[in-house]
Amino acid sequence: MDLDSVSDAKVLMIGAGALGNEVAKDLVLSGFRKVTIVDMDHVVGSNLNRCLFFTPDDARKKRTKAEVLATGMRRLSTTAGPNSIVGRIQDQSDRIFSEHDVVFGCLDNIEARIHANSHSYAAGRTYIDGGMEGMLGRAMVSRPPDGACLQCGMNRSHAKVASMRFSCTGRDVVFHEPKLAAEITTTSVISAVMVREALKLISGHPEMMLKNAFYYDGQRNISEEMEIPLDPECPIHMSPRGTTGKRKRFKST
Amino acid sequence: MSSISGGFLPVRIKVKNAETGASVEMELETENTIDEVIESAATFWSKDMGAYVLRKGKKVLRGGNSLKDAGIRADDVLELIPDPEGG
Numbered sequence: 001m002d003l004d005s006v007s008d009a010k011v012l013m014i015g016a017g018a019l020g021n022e023v024a025k026d027l028v029l030s031g032f033r034k035v036t037i038v039d040m041d042h043v044v045g046s047n048l049n050r051c052l053f054f055t056p057d058d059a060r061k062k063r064t065k066a067e068v069l070a071t072g073m074r075r076l077s078t079t080a081g082p083n084s085i086v087g088r089i090q091d092q093s094d095r096i097f098s099e100h101d102v103v104f105g106c107l108d109n110i111e112a113r114i115h116a117n118s119h120s121y122a123a124g125r126t127y128i129d130g131g132m133e134g135m136l137g138r139a140m141v142s143r144p145p146d147g148a149c150l151q152c153g154m155n156r157s158h159a160k161v162a163s164m165r166f167s168c169t170g171r172d173v174v175f176h177e178p179k180l181a182a183e184i185t186t187t188s189v190i191s192a193v194m195v196r197e198a199l200k201l202i203s204g205h206p207e208m209m210l211k212n213a214f215y216y217d218g219q220r221n222i223s224e225e226m227e228i229p230l231d232p233e234c235p236i237h238m239s240p241r242g243t244t245g246k247r248k249r250f251k252s253t
Numbered sequence: 254m255s256s257i258s259g260g261f262l263p264v265r266i267k268v269k270n271a272e273t274g275a276s277v278e279m280e281l282e283t284e285n286t287i288d289e290v291i292e293s294a295a296t297f298w299s300k301d302m303g304a305y306v307l308r309k310g311k312k313v314l315r316g317g318n319s320l321k322d323a324g325i326r327a328d329d330v331l332e333l334i335p336d337p338e339g340g
């Protein structure tokens with residue numbers, strides 16, 4: 001690992017819920033210092049059992065998740081300099097993607113994931129997405145211009161629920177059998193995989209990175225890499241614009 | 254056994270439910286799409302509305318592809334798995 005590059009790398013983290021808390025912890029303890037956190041929500045009581053950085057006082061005072069997370073990261077490392085942006089990623093300037101070296105999706109809805117995936121691709125930035133549902137989890141790396149992107153793995157069932165939030169505290173809750181809320185051990189596994197992929201990228205070892213999706217099923221004790229083929233009809237790959245951003249390269253140590 | 258259409262049914266496959274271990278045999282035409290198989294299986298098991306993918310071995314199948322294009326043959330075993338979207 002190239003800790004100097006890790007320390008200098010600019011990370012965009014979208015979403016500061018359960019997954020965002022774990023990713024933030026792993027990022028700061030792995031040596032990342034420059035992290036921008038984007039989230040529109042405030043802390044509520046039901047977040048507390050699976051979010052390391054949130055406290056009952058944060059919920060009572062309705063503090064914003066992004067700001068609480070940034071404060072928590074500074075507590076873990078005095079040299080960390082996280083920024084927080086309270087709002088939707090869709091409302092931020094497109095430049096936010098090219099201004100960072102790597103993008104993390106810690107989101108709870110497909111619409112925002114599609115936005116983050118497409119804008120990261122256009123900016124030539126690696127997008128690392130995580131998702132969980134009870135004891136099931138998935139992490140996927142999209143590295144433009146090579147290979148499949150997140151949207152290549154989506155189908156009609158994704159389109160039908162694209163605008164719903166898969167949150168255990170918000171509206172439009174979707175549970176899969178058996179009915180479980182976000183589960184912290186799954187969150188820990190997926191966040192660890194996500195941050196490890198960023199460490200490989202920033203340290204100049206993209207050849208070690210996931211080429212496809214990492215799938216984890218804690219009930220059946222299965223963890224495996226699944227192949228997501230590039231979809232030639234995926235709107236991201238069909239776009240005449242394609243990747244306009246230059247892929248950022250990191251030196252290998 | 255479940256079937257998507259009432260026409261000629263040249264391909265019989267097995268779809269497994271990754272969440273329960275249950276399986277169902279489906280008779281399909283090679284022109285049926287992966288999207289249709291996902292919807293039929295989700296309906297058969299009364300799945301909650303959500304994102305699902307169908308895989309053969311370690312490969313995730315493209316929704317818009319027909320069974321023929323996806324290389325699905327008689328007696329293939331596919332697996333329906335939720336695509337976790339929570340965060």
